[in-house]
């Protein structure tokens with residue numbers, strides 16, 4: 376009896392629950408155990424849930440193609456989106472921004488991080504993830520772009536869409552990225568006034584991968600790292616020039632290292648050396664780690680790397696909605712919170728108006744002004760980068776109460792009121808189209824009879840245009856793993872492939888020179904045979 380299909384049939388209530396759990400991204404195995412909890416007699420196996428899921432998917436398509444259904448859902452959900460497809464009709468680019476993300480991005484337009492993540496979808500399309508920063512110094516997803524390739528024109532397309540959702544009055548001031556030249560060029564083209572800083576963490580890792588193999592002794596490598604660290608921390612241009620002369624002199628014998636630094640990093644010094652970056656209001660963002668964290672969170676929602684675009688979009692929505700709830704909760708709690716240590720006149724105007732993150736930073740500076748021995752020549756880099764007065768400024772101001780406008784708008788919480796209405800961002804657009812339609816009608820009524828016919832024909836032609844038949848993206852060839860890595864294994868894991876530096880870190884020592892990152896056949900010190 377137990378093998379009889381009848382016992383495996385789900386009740387209507389169970390089907391509803393399966394539907395809900397599928398939508399929430401719960402894997403079939405967990406759906407099954409949840410169903411069994413309320414119905415211990417359920418004989419169904421995972422396979423039945425998979426089949427049910429496939430049927431639910433088929434029903435939801437209602438005869439549409441996957442892309443058509445996706446586009447319908449994006450439109451109905453109030454998303455801003457755009458698609459591109461090739462001559463054969465295969466989708467090549469998909470940009471989308473959730474209405475919540477658009478609202479957040481317009482509210483916090485100062486700093487964005489841009490980074491691609493992989494293994495998110497079955498087509499193996501890279502996913503460009505643009506991340507913003509809230510008043511609480513937490514991250515939010517701004518927009519997502521699936522791209523077939525990562526060339527300059529792909530990034531330009533993506534950033535132009537991003538620019539459109541921000542609008543002319545919300546241009547970003549700072550964009551953090553890796554040294555991805557195609558992306559950097561696109562940033563320069565689309566956001567010419569933004570300052571593009573490079574991720575410090577990735578620079579360090581690239582230095583490790585490319586320079587460490589050229590050091591025979593560990594002590595020399597450690598010395599190199601410390602010289603490099605001093606160089607990039609140069610507080611002003613003249614000290615950088617001096618430090619660079621020393622660096623060049625120190626490593627003139629090590630041509631490979633010097634040429635690498637000169638060729639790869641020196642031309643980009645303004646994008647990562649303190650002398651320049653400390654003049655930029657990057658609000659404390661000098662690494663892409665925030666984006667790495669956001670990718671990791673997203674992958675927890677995705678669970679597998681084999682989902683289609685519609686499933687990935689669904690799960691991205693869940694992640695965005697969860698993030699938004701957290702921001703709203705924090706906003707309402709901080710709007711009323713006044714910690715005891717801040718109950719002094721100096722903070723009177725700023726408490727409950729700026730975030731606790733900024734208040735904590737301000738408190739540290741205030742303490743330093745009160746008790747610390749402040750340097751007589753403050754560079755005010757803290758103020759310039761964070762938009763919060765530095766200890767020296769606080770001391771010099773000689774004021775009882777800090778005015779609210781002394782704090783960067785980024786950290787303000789009082790003026791923000793996030794609307795829960797998902798379609799809020801569409802209101803402007805609806806107003807525009809409604810007024811256009813009214814104008815059209817008025818003009819149409821006054822037209823001579825033949826022109827009326829003509830206009831009607833054009834209009835009905837436009838309305839009758841059906842959505843072009845667009846096919847799901849072609850599966851991209853596997854992104855090559857760096858040399859020296861272990862053999863690939865195809866899997867549904869969302870885990871990132873190791874980067875070159877990680878392989879350098881892990882690899883064994885060379886038998887000739889005991890260095891890492893190469894073996895005896897590629898050793899720069901090997902004796903010519």
Ligand SMILES: [Zn+2]
Nearest residue numbers: 753755765767
């Ligand atoms: Zn200062």
Ligand SMILES: [Zn+2]
Nearest residue numbers: 885888890898
């Ligand atoms: Zn070697």
